[in-house]
Each structure stands twice: as structure tokens, then as C-alpha cells.
Amino acid sequence: MSGHLAVIGLGPGDARYVTPEAQAALARADALYGYGPYLDRVPVRAGQSRHASDNREEGTRAAAALAHTAAGANVAMVSGGDPGVFAMAAAVCEELAAGPQAWRSLDVTIVPGVTAMLAVAARVGAPLGHDFCALSLSDNLKPWDLIERRLDAAAGAGFVIALYNPISRARPWQLGRAFERLRELLPPATPVVFGRAIGRADEQVSVTTLAVADPNAADMATLLIVGSRETHVIARPGRAPLVYTSRSAQGARA
Amino acid sequence: MSGHLAVIGLGPGDARYVTPEAQAALARADALYGYGPYLDRVPVRAGQSRHASDNREEGTRAAAALAHTAAGANVAMVSGGDPGVFAMAAAVCEELAAGPQAWRSLDVTIVPGVTAMLAVAARVGAPLGHDFCALSLSDNLKPWDLIERRLDAAAGAGFVIALYNPISRARPWQLGRAFERLRELLPPATPVVFGRAIGRADEQVSVTTLAVADPNAADMATLLIVGSRETHVIARPGRAPLVYTSRSAQGARA
Numbered sequence: 001m002s003g004h005l006a007v008i009g010l011g012p013g014d015a016r017y018v019t020p021e022a023q024a025a026l027a028r029a030d031a032l033y034g035y036g037p038y039l040d041r042v043p044v045r046a047g048q049s050r051h052a053s054d055n056r057e058e059g060t061r062a063a064a065a066l067a068h069t070a071a072g073a074n075v076a077m078v079s080g081g082d083p084g085v086f087a088m089a090a091a092v093c094e095e096l097a098a099g100p101q102a103w104r105s106l107d108v109t110i111v112p113g114v115t116a117m118l119a120v121a122a123r124v125g126a127p128l129g130h131d132f133c134a135l136s137l138s139d140n141l142k143p144w145d146l147i148e149r150r151l152d153a154a155a156g157a158g159f160v161i162a163l164y165n166p167i168s169r170a171r172p173w174q175l176g177r178a179f180e181r182l183r184e185l186l187p188p189a190t191p192v193v194f195g196r197a198i199g200r201a202d203e204q205v206s207v208t209t210l211a212v213a214d215p216n217a218a219d220m221a222t223l224l225i226v227g228s229r230e231t232h233v234i235a236r237p238g239r240a241p242l243v244y245t246s247r248s249a250q251g252a253r254a
Numbered sequence: 255m256s257g258h259l260a261v262i263g264l265g266p267g268d269a270r271y272v273t274p275e276a277q278a279a280l281a282r283a284d285a286l287y288g289y290g291p292y293l294d295r296v297p298v299r300a301g302q303s304r305h306a307s308d309n310r311e312e313g314t315r316a317a318a319a320l321a322h323t324a325a326g327a328n329v330a331m332v333s334g335g336d337p338g339v340f341a342m343a344a345a346v347c348e349e350l351a352a353g354p355q356a357w358r359s360l361d362v363t364i365v366p367g368v369t370a371m372l373a374v375a376a377r378v379g380a381p382l383g384h385d386f387c388a389l390s391l392s393d394n395l396k397p398w399d400l401i402e403r404r405l406d407a408a409a410g411a412g413f414v415i416a417l418y419n420p421i422s423r424a425r426p427w428q429l430g431r432a433f434e435r436l437r438e439l440l441p442p443a444t445p446v447v448f449g450r451a452i453g454r455a456d457e458q459v460s461v462t463t464l465a466v467a468d469p470n471a472a473d474m475a476t477l478l479i480v481g482s483r484e485t486h487v488i489a490r491p492g493r494a495p496l497v498y499t500s501r502s503a504q505g506a507r508a
Contacts, residue, residue, distance in 0.1 A: 009372075011273065019368065021270040058501075082368070084375045086501075090383025093498030097488050104490040110376035112368045114273065114336075118263075121338045122364035129344025131404055133387035133413055141502035150385055150411045157407035158400070159387055234351050236358040244347030247312075247340075248395035 003069035004028075005106060007089045009082040009113020010041055014199030017114050025111050029076035033065040034088075038078045058091040066095055069106050082115035086136050086164045116223040117162035120195030123205045125234075125242035127193055127225045130249065132160035137167070137174045144174070148181055155185040160231060160245055163224040167215065175215040175224075182226055186210055191227040191243050194218060207233065207243055257323035258282075259360060261343045263336040263367020264295055268453030271373070276365050283330035287319040288342075292332045312345040320349055320357050336369035340390050340418045370477040371416035374449030377459045379488070379496035381447055381479045384503065386414035391421070391428045398428070402435055409439040414485060414499050417478040421469065429469040429478075436480060440464055445481040445497050448472060461487065461497055 006025040011017030026032075026042055033039075036052040051068075053061045062077070069075045079087040089110050096103050121128045133154045139147060154161050161182075166175040182190075188211035195205045196219065206217070210226065218224060230249050234242040260279040265271030280286075280296055287293075290306040305322075307315045316331070323329045333341040343364050350357050375382045387408045393401060408415050415436075420429040436444075442465035449459045450473065460471070464480065472478060484503050488496040 016275040016278070017273050017366075019265065019271050019273055024270070082372050082376075084372060084380045084382050086384070089376070089380035090498050090501050093379050093383070093486075093488065093496050094500065096496065097486065097498075104488065105492065107493075108496070110379065112271075112372040112376040114366045114368060115372065118336050118338060118366040118369065122336075122343070122366040125347050125364065126338045126343035128338050128388075129347070130340070131387065131389045133385065133408070134382075135385045142504075146412070146503060150413065153407040153411035154387070154413075157404045159404065159408075232347075232351065234347065234358065238359065239361075242347050242350065242362070244344050244351075246348065247344050249400060250396075 003072045003074060003106065005065060005069040005075045005077065005092070005108045006111055007077045007079065007083045007092055007108070008111040009079050010038060011081060011114040012116065012119040012198040013041065013080065017119070017199060019113065022111050022113060025109070026076055028074055030074045031068055032076050032078060033061055034078035038080050042078060058088060059095060062088065062091040062095040063099065066092065066099060066103050066106065070103060079113070082113045083110055084112065085115040085134065116164065116198070117225065119198040120193060120205065120223045120225060123195060123198060124193050124207060124240070126244040127191070127227060127231055128160055128162070129245040130160065130230060130247055131158065132162060134162045134164060136164045137178055138165040138171060139174060151178055151181050152185065155182055158228045158230070158249065160228045161226040163226065166218045166222055166224055168220045175218055179210065179213055179215060183210055186226070187229065191231050191233050193225040193243060194222055196222045207241055257326045257328060257360065259319060259323040259329045259331065259346070259362045260365055261331045261333065261337045261346055261362070262365040263333050264292060265335060265368040266370065266373040266452040267295065267334065271368050271453060273367065276367060279363070279365050280330055282328055284328045285322055286330050286332060287315055288332035292334050296332060312342060313349060316342065316345040316349040317353065320346065320353060320360065323360050324357060333367070336367045337364055338366065339369040339388060370418065370452070371479065373452040374447060374459065374477045374479060377449060377452060378447050378461060378494070380498040381445070381481060381485055382414055382416070383499040384414065384484060384501055385412065386416060388416045388418060390418045391432055392419040392425060393428060405432055405435050406439065409436055412482045412484070412503065414482045415480040417480065420472045420476055420478055422474045429472055433464065433467055433469060437464055440480070441483065445485050445487050447479040447497060448476055450476045461495055
């Protein structure tokens, strides 16, 4: 028996972002695993079993998919966006490292996708046009003071900052605290982009400034981009503004 | 006359990474602009003009595409990877901001793609599985001391670091200097991934450590990923090792 596990990025929430490689990997699978709403994006095919789980059960889901693969199946684990960015690929690696030695012989492929920050950036221009970082605001698996240190380091050194997992019912205050912290390091006019559900009917994108950015405008599915001192906004008559970060920098304050 | 400009990400160097959205945008275009090797990836279609330029002519290329759009054409500007990450979208925004007022009324769309760091990460596991940054080592448009400050800030705060534009004929020493700098902040065993030409016949991916990473193993087309203290390597019998960054962190040294 020689199973195969493909960890697949579906990109933002619309079929036009699913790469041909991801489509082929989905078509090959006997069994599909994933968080329910991501699985729901995959067209149903006869003979494929579906194993939906809750979004906080990443370790359990990864272990179940590995066990199924070890039993000889062609398994697909689906992620929104890119599976390697705050998603399932790391969970699969963690479970593989902790699991039975035999799992190390399994054939595992990661299929990359368009991650949320790239999709949100594309909607408004090129805010990630120069050095940037991606930071999860979830303090479920790391201490909050480490998140604050990373915010300080990134903003202080002039990185644009993409914020994943900004807020949830169980983490209501973290985004507000992050804005407070960033306001101490960055000018009030620093552009802030909120984006959610890119490519879906309920897509929402807005551009504001750090001075007035409202944490309540974000939810679990929102991706934020906080600009640097090199991030500019171009007003356009009759069109949404363009936000971009210059390709050149003059030395930015440390 | 109402032209349209699409700035399109082709993803890594193979058609299986080109999203359906990018395919559709390419098919709609009357005129294609881009760096020659990227244009060469786009299937030829009758009636489409092609405008190839050198890879250091980004501003000129962007201005030409905007002027062509303003004349009423459907123009496509192609980038490898994602156009918003160290690529053409920022150059288009810069030229649009600096150009004639009429350019601000143009219809401009950015079509995201799979950027190099996601493709390289997918090949080896999930090294970008937790907080990370993307940093260009090119000092053509920013001072080298700013790059060093960003390396220090990122490594010191525990970000995984993806390095774009690591080396070129005109910039031969920068990557070696970056490794020296990072060796002062990170343990010798820190995993370092070199990846180039993902999805192409000449694809090369290797995993080494910061202690022995050799700048001469990189060229212009190489993307590097330098791990954090939370990045691990799983040895696998008969298979390439998996590299991943834990989803949890215990507080990492500042």
C-alpha cells in the first residue's frame, strides 16, 4: 500500500483562484479532509469521501489524514489561501514528526496557493510592494508579549505588516491593542487596509488610516495590511484609491 | 476610449501555477508587456502585440504600458510569481502617481499569483508556517545599512526570513554579508532553504544550515528561506527532509 497526501491551497474564496495544479490534486483524491467551509468550495465528485472538521481541530485533522494516507489512500487536505501560511501544512508536519515512524515514509506533497495577503493587496494596488512581514495576532499558541515584540520590531524597521487572525470571539481585544502599539511607532496617516472574502459575493475591502482604524471593522475572516512610512495612497476620480509601497526607501527611522 | 491594464502574476515557472483568473486576463489582452523571459511563458495568440523589455527597466515598462492603456488598449503586464511582491504592481503605481492626471482615471486590475516564497516553501514542507517576513537584498533602491537593520529586527524578533533578489552580477557580496549578520543572531543549526526555477525542468531545491550556507549556491533566480528558532527539520528514510516552522512559540529571545 502506498498512499499519498496532498495539502492543497484553494486560494481566496472563488474557483478562479484555484490553480490547475490544485484542481488536478483534488481530482486525484479518494478522501478530502478540511475545515467545513473550505471543503464546501470543492466540487463534489462520486467516490470521494469527505471528512469535515472544526477550524480549531487542526492537529486532530492532520493526524486523521496521515493515518488515512498510511492506510493506502490518496488523501487531499484542503486549506483556504496557501496551506503553508498559518494553515494546514505546518500542522501536518507537526503531526508527522510526532507520529509513528512509518509516517515519515509517506508521500506528502504541498500544493501552494494565493494567500490572503496577496489577494487583499491586489485589490487595492501594491501595499506589499516592498519589504513586509506576515504576523498572526492569535495568542492561542504564543504569548501576547511576543506578538507585541514582533509588532515593535517590524514597524520599527519599516516593514509593511500583514495581520492574519486579527480577532475572534475568544480573542476580542488583541487587534485594538495592536493598533495602540503601532500608533506609538508609525505616523497617524499610515494607510491601513481591511479585506475579507476576496472573490466572493460578500467581499469587503476598505482603506483607512492608522489614526482612525477601528478594530470592530474586522472579523475572523479579515486580513489587514498596515503600511510603512513608504506606503502611499493615490486618490483617483471616480475610482477607489490605489495603495502602494515604494520600491525605494531612504533609510527609514530605526 | 477606455482601455484597461491588468498586472498579472504568472506564478512560478510552469503553466500549472497560472490561475484561471490570470489565464482569462491574458486572453483578453491586445498588448502584452513584461520582462522577456516572463513574456515567453505566455502562449502566443494572433492579434496580440508583445513588448519585451529588460529586467531593470521596470519604470519605463510601466509608463509605456500606462500610455498604451490611456490610448484605449487592453494591456496586460506580466510578472513572474505575484505582481505585488517585489514586482511590477508597485512600479505601475509609482508611474501612475507620477504621470499625467488622466492616468488616474484608468481602469487598473492586479491579478495575484503564487509568489516564489510560497512555491519554495511548498517544496520542502512548511517553513513559513508561522510569523515570517519577505525582504529584498537588493540595495539598488535602498541603503545597505537599512537592509542590515531589517535583518537584525526580523531575526531578533523570531521571524522566519524569505530573501528575494539575493545576488546578481552587480551585487555579488550582499548575500554573504547577510549570512554573516544572521549568524550573529541565530543558532548555527538554523535551517536555510535555497530554491530556484520551481516547476521547471531546471528546478533546484536544497536544505542546509546557516553555519555552512554558501552564498555561491545562489543566483539571481534563487529564493532563500532562513528559519527561526522554531524551524525544524524532519529526516525521512528515502525521501527529502521536511522543513517546518512550529505553529507555537514559547517566547523566543528578543
